[in-house]
Amino acid sequence: MSVLAKRVLEMAPSATLAMSKRSREMQEQGIDVINLSVGEPDFDTPMVIKQAGIDAINNNFTHYPPVPGYLDLRKAICTKLTRDNKLTYSPDQIVVSNGGKHAIINVLLAMVNPGDEVVIPCPAWVSYPEMVKFVEGVPVLVQAGIEDDFKVTPEKLEAAITPKTKLVVFNSPSNPTGSVYSYNELKALADVLAKHPDVYILSDEIYEFITFESKFESLAQFEEIKDRVIIMNGVSKGYAMTGWRIGYIAAPKDIAAACGKIQGQMTSAASSIAQKASVAALLQDPQKSEDLKHMVETFRKRRDMMIEKLREIPGLKVNVPTGAFYIFPNIEGLIGKKFGDKTISCGDDFANFLLDNAHVALVGGDSFGDPKSFRISYATSEDKLMESARRIKEAVAKLK
Ligand code: GLU
Numbered sequence: 001m002s003v004l005a006k007r008v009l010e011m012a013p014s015a016t017l018a019m020s021k022r023s024r025e026m027q028e029q030g031i032d033v034i035n036l037s038v039g040e041p042d043f044d045t046p047m048v049i050k051q052a053g054i055d056a057i058n059n060n061f062t063h064y065p066p067v068p069g070y071l072d073l074r075k076a077i078c079t080k081l082t083r084d085n086k087l088t089y090s091p092d093q094i095v096v097s098n099g100g101k102h103a104i105i106n107v108l109l110a111m112v113n114p115g116d117e118v119v120i121p122c123p124a125w126v127s128y129p130e131m132v133k134f135v136e137g138v139p140v141l142v143q144a145g146i147e148d149d150f151k152v153t154p155e156k157l158e159a160a161i162t163p164k165t166k167l168v169v170f171n172s173p174s175n176p177t178g179s180v181y182s183y184n185e186l187k188a189l190a191d192v193l194a195k196h197p198d199v200y201i202l203s204d205e206i207y208e209f210i211t212f213e214s215k216f217e218s219l220a221q222f223e224e225i226k227d228r229v230i231i232m233n234g235v236s237k238g239y240a241m242t243g244w245r246i247g248y249i250a251a252p253k254d255i256a257a258a259c260g261k262i263q264g265q266m267t268s269a270a271s272s273i274a275q276k277a278s279v280a281a282l283l284q285d286p287q288k289s290e291d292l293k294h295m296v297e298t299f300r301k302r303r304d305m306m307i308e309k310l311r312e313i314p315g316l317k318v319n320v321p322t323g324a325f326y327i328f329p330n331i332e333g334l335i336g337k338k339f340g341d342k343t344i345s346c347g348d349d350f351a352n353f354l355l356d357n358a359h360v361a362l363v364g365g366d367s368f369g370d371p372k373s374f375r376i377s378y379a380t381s382e383d384k385l386m387e388s389a390r391r392i393k394e395a396v397a398k399l400k
Contacts, residue, residue: 007134015126015367019351023361034388037361039175039326039377041240043298046291049239049281056276065269068260069096069248073275076282077248081231084208084286085218089250095259096278098270100206100234100247103259105131107202107230107249108167110258112137116166121152122369123328125175125204129369137166141369146319146330150177154188161192167200168193170219173207176368176375177328178303178321180214190222200228200255206247209238209286211323212300220250227252237324238292239281244274299325302378302385309389310376313396325379328365332372337399344399346371358395360388 002009019037026033068074074091081087097103104127112118114136120128122141129139142160144152157168170189172181181189193199203219220229234247249259263269286292306327310318315333337344339357344350348364351374355361365373378385 011130011134012126012367014130015363019355019361019363022355026355026359026361031359033355033359033361034380034384034391035361036376036378036380036385036388037363039324040242040379041237041295041325042379042381043240043291043295045239045241045244045277046281046289048284049241049277052280053244053273053277056273061272061276063272065272065275067264067269068094068256069269070272070275070279073279073282076279077250080282081250085221087218087220087226087231087250093253093256094248094250095256095263096246096248096270096275097259097263098247098267099245100204100232100236101127101131102245102267102270103232103234103247103249104128104169104202104204105134106259106262107232107251107255108132108135108137109262110255111200112166115164117162117164119157119160119165119168119199120369121157121168121170123150123174123176123365123373124169124369125171126363126367128169128171132169138164140165143369146317146328146373149319150174150179150328151181151185152189154192157189158192158195161196161199165196165199167202169202169204171204171206173211173216173321173323174326175207175324176326176363176365178324178326180211180321180323181217182214183217186217186219187222190219190225193219193228194222194224197228200230201225202230202232205231205233206237207324208233209292210296210299210325212296212303213322216323230255235278235281238286239278239284240291240295241274241277241281244271244277246270246274246278299378302382303327305382306376306378306385306389309386309393313389313393315396315399325377327376327378328368328370328373329376330373334396334399335372339399347374350374353399354392354395357398358388358391360391360395
């Protein structure tokens with residue numbers, strides 16, 4: 001019998017981080033692997049934000065901060081929510097955590113009892129179902145296909161809700177599909193949720209600023225459900241600050257207090273220095289930020305280029321994602337094909353095949369709840385993207 005607890009033995013490792021680790025190990029052996037697995041901006045944190053971190057050290061913000069975060073940061077988050085989302089929150093509704101993942105697990109720990117169902121529109125980010133299982137909840141996956149741009153319909157959402165549903169985890173712009181729900185699409189989902197007053201919504205808005213054609217919309221804007229929406233966001237993606245590890249929630253007061261209580265016993269506050277840098281980040285108006293404009297424009301160019309290249313590869317079906325920095329091609333046309341004695345029967349097989357034979361690291365769709373697909377993160381240079389598309393095409397041509 002293992003010395004380890006059931007909860008960890010039953011947990012799948014993070015597929016995004018596992019693939020990234022494998023590609024790093026191959027690179028360390030001198031193999032020229034192009035890593036399109038992990039999703040993080042390849043831009044550096046803007047100078048003004050870095051300077052605020054340096055100032056925080058020089059000004060001795062090196063002691064324990066209050067558990068839910070410094071008041072100036074929580075106020076800056078409220079300012080951001082009013083400025084960007086027209087939403088009113090008070091600082092006691094905000095809890096700052098050690099990255100978005102930490103903010104999410106706090107909410108699940110605070111709200112989910114054993115056996116509670118958590119509805120997750122799918123394809124979904126790898127960690128949601130695993131975190132739900134970790135808190136002894138039951139993930140209920142609602143599938144959306146490429147024909148719907150991977151967006152869940154109100155009918156599908158309605159059908160997934162039962163008397164045991166506690167939460168719906170919603171994510172737009174989506175990781176892994178890059179799909180962005182429009183106002184009307186969200187309104188239709190909000191109408192369904194309005195009929196279920198006991199169901200709460202955890203809205204992961206971490207890719208808010210990375211949209212191309214359509215504008216970001218929050219589920220929290222709908223009055224009839226606003227009191228049941230917990231917004232999760234952070235500085236990682238919009239401000240190229242993944243390593244600073246700052247995420248937060250904006251939530252009803254009792255839920256925010258519960259998350260603060262959990263955090264107080266488990267991790268205490270997030271880094272004082274990263275918090276001070278995040279104040280500088282969040283006080284920037286994204287409408288006026290040249291850094292953000294440049295980043296989004298660059299992502300858009302790379303997306304267009306990559307879609308064009310991927311569509312030249314027989315067997316791949318590629319839709320146009322309108323946000324985040326992911327493409328989620330469908331590989332149904334390649335299922336059953338062989339390379340030597342290996343058969344491609346799912347996205348993970350395809351990802352392993354590409355890593356071994358094309359030295360391109362990406363993530364199979366299986367852990368995102370769609371084994372007929374794979375995810376490309378195009379947050380890397382154009383040269384690397386062009387070369388990876390060339391390698392993928394060449395490798396696919398070898399499949400029989
Ligand atoms: N959100 C990123 C991704 O999906 C970071 C890795 C992770 O935490 O899963 O690649």
